[in-house]
Amino acid sequence: xxxxxxxxxxxxxxxxxxxAVVLAAxxxxxxxxxxxxxxxxxxxxxxxxxxxxxxxxGDPDASPTTPPAKPSPKPTLKPLPVAATxxxxxxxxxxxxxxxxxxxxxxxxxxxxxxxxxxxxxxKSWIGADFLRRSAEQGTEPSASRMAQVSTxxxxxxxxxxxxxxxxxxxxxxxxxxxxxxxxxxSKVAADGGWSRTLLSPADVTRLGACIANGTAAGPxxxxxxxxxxxAVRGTGNFGIRKAFPAxxxxxxxxxxxWVDRQREQEYHVSCMAIGDGWVVGVMTKYDISKGYTYGANxxxxxxxxxxxxxx
Numbered sequence: 001x002x003x004x005x006x007x008x009x010x011x012x013x014x015x016x017x018x019x020a021v022v023l024a025a026x027x028x029x030x031x032x033x034x035x036x037x038x039x040x041x042x043x044x045x046x047x048x049x050x051x052x053x054x055x056x057x058g059d060p061d062a063s064p065t066t067p068p069a070k071p072s073p074k075p076t077l078k079p080l081p082v083a084a085t086x087x088x089x090x091x092x093x094x095x096x097x098x099x100x101x102x103x104x105x106x107x108x109x110x111x112x113x114x115x116x117x118x119x120x121x122x123x124k125s126w127i128g129a130d131f132l133r134r135s136a137e138q139g140t141e142p143s144a145s146r147m148a149q150v151s152t153x154x155x156x157x158x159x160x161x162x163x164x165x166x167x168x169x170x171x172x173x174x175x176x177x178x179x180x181x182x183x184x185x186x187s188k189v190a191a192d193g194g195w196s197r198t199l200l201s202p203a204d205v206t207r208l209g210a211c212i213a214n215g216t217a218a219g220p221x222x223x224x225x226x227x228x229x230x231x232a233v234r235g236t237g238n239f240g241i242r243k244a245f246p247a248x249x250x251x252x253x254x255x256x257x258x259w260v261d262r263q264r265e266q267e268y269h270v271s272c273m274a275i276g277d278g279w280v281v282g283v284m285t286k287y288d289i290s291k292g293y294t295y296g297a298n299x300x301x302x303x304x305x306x307x308x309x310x311x312x
Contacts (some may be wrong), residue, residue, distance in 0.1 A: 270296025
């Protein structure tokens with residue numbers, strides 16, 4: 001059938017409209033891709049941002065990259081007035097020592113610092129701490145007579161006061177509490193249950209001192225009191241490590257020493273503990289009984305002198 005002129009004109013018009021629509025769509029698409037066009041798509045801008053990065057110039061809303069903060073330098077600890085060194089003392093018998101930095105927990109000393117010896121009166125520092133802490137835990141205030149016993153036991157090394165307080169603490173279970181609470185590693189309860197024959201090592205002497213200094217032993221209520229009493233040690237028991245320091249510094253150092261002639265072993269045992277600001281030193285000695293307690297006291301002092309000299 002022949003196509004009429006009217007139909008041909010209608011088809012041409014339809015084709016022209018279709019072509020116009022296609023061209024208009026292409027024009028709009030081109031405008032959207034022009035840089036800076038208000039019709040530009042967000043997706044097109046983000047194509048320029050490399051994966052994992054922010055703040056690329058293609059994303060106007062992205063935050064600028066912030067450089068990572070530099071780690072703060074660790075604070076430098078103030079040098080202690082004592083430092084580990086190769087201590088050398090002309091002596092007979094046995095002695096050993098340990099130095100504990102209570103700020104860092106670093107322990108120094110010779111290999112035999114874990115060897116045991118009897119504490120004698122040095123253990124009175126724990127007896128007093130245990131009594132005072134348990135009183136506070138039980139909500140009781142020690143009587144004036146009990147406080148007098150604690151003071152004279154520490155300052156003057158009164159044995160009768162020590163025995164009375166030791167019994168009030170329950171005897172040998174008190175030493176078991178010491179080993180547990182203060183995390184001692186070498187020490188043992190005396191075979192006969194007596195306080196004087198408690199076995200500590202020089203390393204554990206420093207752990208006991210740290211336990212007193214940090215408040216664990218005597219508890220928050222009584223720690224300052226106990227340390228002040230230990231700074232006030234006088235008379236025969238005022239010897240050893242802190243004597244290596246100037247007089248003004250000695251007043252700031254808490255001590256408890258022990259000395260006893262062991263007739264069974266025919267030995268003299270001297271033990272020394274000194275607690276300073278950030279440090280504890282422990283020294284233990286055993287030697288022939290005929291030399292007396294001053295021989296061991298001098299060893300303790302010489303250890304203190306050499307550790308102090310090593311600090312410069």
